Amino acid sequence: MRGTLPSYYNKWGTGDVSGISFDTTGIIEVCISDRAFKRMRNLRFLRIYKSRVDGNDDKVHIPNEMEFPRSLRLLHWEAYPSKSLPSRFYPEYLVELDMKYSKLEKLWDGIQPIANLKKMDLHGSVDLKELPDLSKATNLETLELSICKSLVELPPSFSNLHKLKNLGMSYCINLEVIPTKNIKIFDISETSVKDVPTSVTLWSQLEFFNVHGNEQLKTLPQLPLNITFLCLSNTAFESISCCLKGLRKLAELRLYGCRKLTLLPELPRSLRYLLAQDCESLETIFCSLDTENAHLDFTNCFKLDQQARRAIIEQQSFGYGSSCLPGSKLPTEFEHRAIGNKLTFPLSAFSSFKICLVICLHQQNEEWCDDPRVLCRRVRKGYLYPVEDLACGISRSQTKHLFIFHSDSFDEYIWLEVSKEITFKFNSKYQDFDIFECGVQILTDRTYGSNTEAYGDEEIDNNITTDDDEDDY
Structure with a gap:
């Protein structure tokens, strides 16, 4: 099935249109005229997407010199087919740029006036090699770069992104350099980052910290006290040197698959979930587990010593959580x-x-x-x-x-x-x-x-x- 934008604005467009939402589900080929948006001076919202997976590989044809209206506030174009945005791209009023699964290798050259931009989502753009200068994106709050597998580093202009709160970089497998920012969500899972900036200690708003699957990372700096979620799963940590006990708001700690981890430090009482499955080298748990109401999972942790087993079993005397650990016989206190x-x-x-x-x-x-x-x-x-x-x-x-x-x-x-x-x-x-x-x-x-x-x-x-x-x- 072939398709085009509706005929009443495909050729010349119309000044009456303020929003377009175009579902390409079931359409094999889409052709967009170079004049499609020419007269849409009031177009503020443009969304081209798939509502469901239908097995078709869309072929969207757009002209090299296509020009987006200057009035755009939201540009959402899944699987955008070109290697870059048009040379005549005016993002001055753009608030949200969503280009998931695009073919983009870069966005634009030079510095653009993007002070109104609050969200940029490039998730799954596997060919993206570089980000533009974002020094003017002073109001950017969310930047999603997960599965941008060709991205190696982030630009120095990140130092100007003072309002950035959510930064997703999971599965950026070639990413080696990360910025120093004061953000709320920090996700570098499945990357090649070797060091977390020591300035992370000062990221007072940071709550979510995820380095899952990063085998290059060997140590962590001291983390800020507002952390509520910490994931170190499937990493090569042999010990956790940062003071977890001081993280008074930490609710969930994920350590599953940390096969080299031998010692677990003292944990905060705020903890609700500890997932330590398959920590096959884990032997020692520091002190007692004074974690009321926590759910502790030590599945396949076969090297736990007697003191560690005692701490896991006894901690449930204080709250309403649960524990799972290797064992074939009931402990004696279960009379x-x-x-x-x-x-x-x-x-x-x-x-x-x-x-x-x-x-x-x-x-x-x-x-x-x-x-x-x-x-x-x-x-x-x-x-x-x-x-x-x-x-x-x-x-x-x-x-x-x-x-x-x-x-x-x-x-x-x-x-x-x-x-x-x-x-x-x-x-x-x-x-x-x-x-x-x-x-x-x-x-x-x-x-x-x-x-x-x-x-x-x-x-x-x-x-x-x-x-x-x-x-x-």
Whole structure:
């Protein structure tokens, strides 16, 4: 199917048009006249895009001397077909320039008056070799350069971008030089950057810091205190020297695939998610994990020493998070226990407790589950009552792991019942793993701060009951 811009403005255009939105989905070839925008003096919004992927490789033909109207505020042209913008390009009033997946090798020559420009998106422009002088883009807030694989460095004019907050450079695999800016989002994942500027310490607005997959980066400078998200996954770090404990707003730390990492420093109490899967060299965790309500995933961290295992297991005595770590036996503090996935334990006057399950993915799984989840249900008078639905890690492991979670939300009215015991049943929500053992630790005031002697792989026989005589609801 061939297509053109609608006939009433394709040849000569019209001064009445203020916006064009042209969906090229299903159109194989698009031809645009060199006079298409000639008389559109009031055209402020131009958007050429695909609403869905239809398998067609668009062929858009534009003339070499095409001229965009001077009044444009928004230019959004996906897969722009030329190597540069027209020589007669007037971006004086442009607020947003969106050229995703373009064939651009450069934008323009010289310095343009782009003081109104707030957003520039060149995502996926794999042929882009250079950026223009942006010294006049004093109001630029967002610059998206992800997957610009031919880009090697950013221009010195970046020093003038005082309002830049969001800078995306992930998968710029040849990028080696980065600017020193005070920004909010900093993403250099899958790049070849070897050093982060020491000035990052002064980037007081920085919240999101991502260096995923950067194997050239060996050290980090001290990070600013406002960081909330830090991703160091699939990097070559052997240790993390920056003071993480001082990052009082850090909520998520991603370390998965850091196969050389041997030591984890002290963490801030603000942490909610720690993803450390496949840190196969990790042995030591500094001090105790005083991270209330955190979700900790240490799947496939088989070298954790006894102190590290103790820290991971004990930290859940303080909050409502969860932990996953290698292990085939219940720790000793889970005094009420059962073989299988159903557990009965006595009711008593307590405020909360924590659960430990020994779980393992099905060996016959051909595909890994992206979101394995545990269902916890209460068994009462032949019925199952939903209690918890929790993500449990182990999405990339076929060895036994301990999954531990803390809760006091198991139906506030059960403690008023006459019954002296209660039964819970645990299952895999998507039938992708087995549960071999389950145990409960009842928490009292004395539990917090208490120490135990065995953590995870010691054979225990006392108080174990099987569910052979129970009905399988």
